[in-house]
Amino acid sequence: MTETSLTPLRILIVEDSEQMRTLLQALLEAMSITDILIAEDGEKGLALYMETAPDIVITDGAMAPMDGYELTNRIRTAPDNPNPYVPIIMLSGHLEKAHVEKARASGVTEYLAKPVSWQTLYERLVTIVSNPSFFIRTPTYLGPDRRRETHELYQGPAQKHDAPPPKSTAEILPLDAIRRPSLIRTK
Amino acid sequence: MQQKSEVAIRSLLGGPPKVVPVPSIAETKGLVTDGAHMRMDPRILTRISDVVSVLEQDYTKVLLSHISDMERAYIDWKSGAEETRAKIYEIAHDIRGVAGTFSRSLSGQIATRICARFDQTPDAIPAIEDHIEALNHVANLSPEPEGAFAQLVLKRLDEPSDASQKPTDRPAADEMMEG
Numbered sequence: 179m180t181e182t183s184l185t186p187l188r189i190l191i192v193e194d195s196e197q198m199r200t201l202l203q204a205l206l207e208a209m210s211i212t213d214i215l216i217a218e219d220g221e222k223g224l225a226l227y228m229e230t231a232p233d234i235v236i237t238d239g240a241m242a243p244m245d246g247y248e249l250t251n252r253i254r255t256a257p258d259n260p261n262p263y264v265p266i267i268m269l270s271g272h273l274e275k276a277h278v279e280k281a282r283a284s285g286v287t288e289y290l291a292k293p294v295s296w297q298t299l300y301e302r303l304v305t306i307v308s309n310p311s312f313f314i315r316t317p318t319y320l321g322p323d324r325r326r327e328t329h330e331l332y333q334g335p336a337q338k339h340d341a342p343p344p345k346s347t348a349e350i351l352p353l354d355a356i357r358r359p360s361l362i363r364t365k
Numbered sequence: 366m367q368q369k370s371e372v373a374i375r376s377l378l379g380g381p382p383k384v385v386p387v388p389s390i391a392e393t394k395g396l397v398t399d400g401a402h403m404r405m406d407p408r409i410l411t412r413i414s415d416v417v418s419v420l421e422q423d424y425t426k427v428l429l430s431h432i433s434d435m436e437r438a439y440i441d442w443k444s445g446a447e448e449t450r451a452k453i454y455e456i457a458h459d460i461r462g463v464a465g466t467f468s469r470s471l472s473g474q475i476a477t478r479i480c481a482r483f484d485q486t487p488d489a490i491p492a493i494e495d496h497i498e499a500l501n502h503v504a505n506l507s508p509e510p511e512g513a514f515a516q517l518v519l520k521r522l523d524e525p526s527d528a529s530q531k532p533t534d535r536p537a538a539d540e541m542m543e544g
């Protein structure tokens with residue numbers, strides 16, 4: 179294992195709340211991330227994204243004139259986007275099922291509830307940076323593969339048949355253990 | 366049956382879904398070597414905790430300022446300024462999203478209740494005097510109440526109150542009271 183240096187990352191924050199922007203910027207700087215880009219709404223965020231190609235996007239959900247769901251959808255589907263697979267973390271105060279489903283359908287990588295726990299944000303960033311991912315592309319959806327991971331106890335149709343099995347337990351610990359203890363692989 | 370539904374879904378989507386493996390950022394940016402796994406850095410956790418502690422002190426001032434703005438907007442609404450509805454909601458939404466991160470969970474929960482009352486009455490401003498007053502009291506306490514006392518405050522706010530009114534209804538209502 180190696181401790182994570184997030185310094186080389188370029189992160190785009192898209193958030194309409196000044197207070198939240200200040201908080202997120204301070205948290206990222208405490209993580210030694212200095213290449214931070216900030217936009218106040220989805221429209222400006224999309225323009226900045228296309229111009230700067232950040233490694234990760236952190237976006238609010240509800241914004242005007244373009245919200246975080248539309249921003250995510252546009253990033254995933256823009257024909258001239260060099261990286262439609264960019265990890266997108268959505269922070270939202272709306273925890274109703276409809277909002278979560280909307281975020282999922284738009285292709286967000288992670289959906290975190292406000293108020294944000296800074297430990298959770300850091301943990302998710304390390305996980306996203308550290309782990310390879312799988313995306314599903316269909317004519318109507320481009321986003322993370324949300325099927326269940328391959329697990330010896332689950333033989334149903336929703337598992338990730340194409341995902342390579344882990345080489346060892348150590349390969350998926352400790353972060354997977356924090357995120358989804360029920361899915362820890364033992365072989 | 367299951368095969369049939371899979372076929373139906375695939376034809377609807379225009380073909381089988383394609384799985385695209387995406388390498389980790391750590392790999393593409395050369396943050397690790399030899400496939401080493403990454404973990405959280407305890408020094409960074411300490412640093413973030415320190416930063417949040419400093420920001421907490423600043424946030425108290427910001428929170429009190431937000432509450433003052435909300436009080437002013439509410440008074441304006443009583444004078445018939447309908448556009449203040451969006452302003453009050455915006456402030457409450459901000460507090461709801463941020464307060465909990467700065468150890469002001471009760472303020473955040475009161476703000477959440479204000480937002481909920483607005484969501485329930487799309488065409489009017491709900492009666493939220495009690496909420497604003499409670500928010501003001503709680504925000505002036507450091508640390509904020511937790512546990513049983515916090516639950517008591519929230520329970521009190523959840524009790525039914527007067528029905529909401531549209532700004533234009535208000536003078537008539539006042540007249541009736543005075544008359």
